[in-house]
Amino acid sequence: MQTFLEFEKPIAELEGKIEELRHISDGGDLNIAEEVTRLQTKLDRILRSTYEKLTPAQKVQVARHPNRPHFGDYVDALIDDFTPLAGDRSFAEDRAVVGGLGRFRGRSVVVIGTEKGSDTDTRLKHNFGMAKPEGYRKAIRLMDMADRFKLPVLTLIDTAGAYPGVASEERGQAEAIARSIEKCLSIRVPLVATIIGEGGSGGAIALGAADRIIMQEHSIYSVISPEGCASILWRSSAMSHEASAALKLTANDLRQLGLIDRLVPEPIGGAHRFPDEAISRLGDTISECLTEVDGLEGESLIERRRAKFLAMGQKGLP
Template structure:
């Protein structure tokens, strides 16, 4: 069984192996077991739909973090007809964890920004596991300002566990860089479409996450904190991450209900990593559709709509509370 198979997918793999065994047996013995194979395939299809229609938050997190999930570069390859990467923040260096550039879709230019994960340990180390430094966010801001100057719409793709928390990043102004991006993105005078394509972790996601449309792919999460960190803070026990994940309301469906995102982008059954090209084309259609809606707005209308979008987010309610351990309550006192 492949190492990258998730626990809840094992029944599907077992069925696939049974089908393979039957087909080999048919070839060796010359027997006709096509009806049995057909029945097993139908059973596998129904089971696949049933499993992915009833995923819990922990299982969605596992898909969002899957090592084979498409990266920003994969989406660039499938979505853009041409792409030119641009480098550097003109202050310190070029952050490999956050890439950006200019791409063409149907002859129209767009500025693109996205967190870039690696597909191997070596590449992940080079990309810092998509945890951007302040120079990454300053590069993003430089390219967004350039997009505004030349009237290019902006597409951003979020897939990061969070901004890099190292000493060097803090010394170079990590929090300030993210805060500045939030302030500047609120008033950039071109359409911004944001897509969460995997992990949407904390301020690292927000640094390129303020836009006119917020889309989330079906099996992703967007959160103020990782469930593991939340569990460690609230219960001093990272093993309670599944409980924390449910309480945080971090899935696409939960955030859509809370009106914090605008649209859920359907993925191929099993997740984007099962069919990256199809996933990218589904996403491309959504991006184009949203850009068309935003393109008819004047600059003043665009900024007013963006302001109202964020001004109307959230409401206070004491109906649902998380039960905190007594020691946590005592510390709060």
Template sequence: MIPQHLDFEKPIAELERKIEELRELTASGKVDFSEEIKKVEKKVKKLQTETFSNLTKWQKVLLSRHINRPYTLDYLSLAFTDFIELHGDRNFKDDPAIVGGLAKIEDQPVMVIGQQKGRNTKEKIYRNFGMPHPEGYRKALRLMRMAERFGLPIVTFIDTPGAYPGLGAEERGQAEAIAKNLREMAVLKTPIVSIVIGEGGSGGALAIGVSDKVLMMEYATYSVISPEGCAAILWSDGTKAELAAEALKITADDLVELGVIDGVVKEPVGGAHRNYDMAAANLKKAILDSFDELKKLSPDELTDKRYDKFRKMGMFIEG
């Protein structure tokens, strides 16, 4: 994978390149730059801490979309074992924008379902840029019902700009497929944990996010609309996306404060794309901790609490 850097990451990347050059010179045996390397490494750590502790909401939006960010299949290979992918909705076809199947986390068998993006052009087209068709959501629901039948907990990974809005998707019932998932997930009698690992866009994200525990990676976003879409509607100017990002309250810190999500999974300094192993370890712990809490509840208690949790969102008081 070729590292790519956002504008605010470039000063850090330049220092890291300098470290690599010094290491190569030291390895050649001509000059020892060990002390200089330590000094530059110290500068990098300081700059990373300063940069990532003062990110704007728009910068977090850009991080949530970072091309090098770990995707569902990356987390599946690092935090889970024995993954067996299951295909198709038994109605139309398989949708590669949603992957799912049986896996284990520690010794716990689970059903894992997640939206999957691509990194190169070929993968992006194959995965439809992580935007599922209705058959993707119907596949997800089929696997969730299977999990309920066999008493398996469910883990979902949310990472999509939104459900695919194309003509074919609409003809095959995109809105109905999403609405059905919302209804059915609300009453599934098995624990469900969802994690927003990148972009959580609109109903396309919520369609696999009606869960007992909704978590977000530290630099993920979760919103009813993209900042660009919001800016186009409110100001007829998509270039005001940065302003919209501030207003939408779409970052993990905002949403845990508003009670929309239940917790934030810390990322390595510099973001999950800088250290897949640490990001996956933190995510794995968060999932296991959630299961430890949820397994104490009966199936009826699970659905009652899930219902109450989502009914409380968006409350208002009339003056």
């Protein structure tokens, strides 16, 4: 069942009318097929005009859309023979971070990502995509394995941030995130990271310090959620619209700032409307990015990756 966002009310009304007409037989003066075609043309026009001028706050809503493809959807479509690997070999299994071995277009890879879940049961199972320290330590273990066997690493990121519970802090949440970032920057194999929905805070960058950083068009990537930012700056989460604009969290913003490498256009209406097309487009871009870093490994790859991040924010400095 399609879920409509607040700004999509005109779209919802049109889609409802089209659906009603499709269940009515032709009769009288009304040609149903012609009317459906007319309304569909109008719907396509409104979809295009709406999604071409989304505000940052509306982009946040789209990035969080419950029907947006999740990590598991991308793995099912793009990774053959996926074999999940569990546990951090220290404390526990964290289902918010999913990872394992597979083949991406005939090439053996290690895939790691955050899974939010698609319904109540799976969201609870995956803790809404918010990882605990053991999740990041599992990611470190899988990156070590990729390094040992010279396998490229693909990360797919969709998280509001790391889990902020007391138990997570007691087990070293900040240290686990820092070590995961350190591992990303020190593996001797190509690493391609993609923001497929929300890229929230250290919970996202823990898997995102990569040779190539990709964002889907309507994904977001930020140091803090708009609601969290508004609560700190304005003492009110009601100012989240203003925070969304100030944070420069959209893919277009981040590309202009030089913080990401590729922006993948989504189908008109967003990935949640046309998931198969969105997944296929992302697969093509990941393949291109892997080709760009083919032949690079060892110290030269590490030096290029670290230089990339050290250069961020240097533009305009004396």
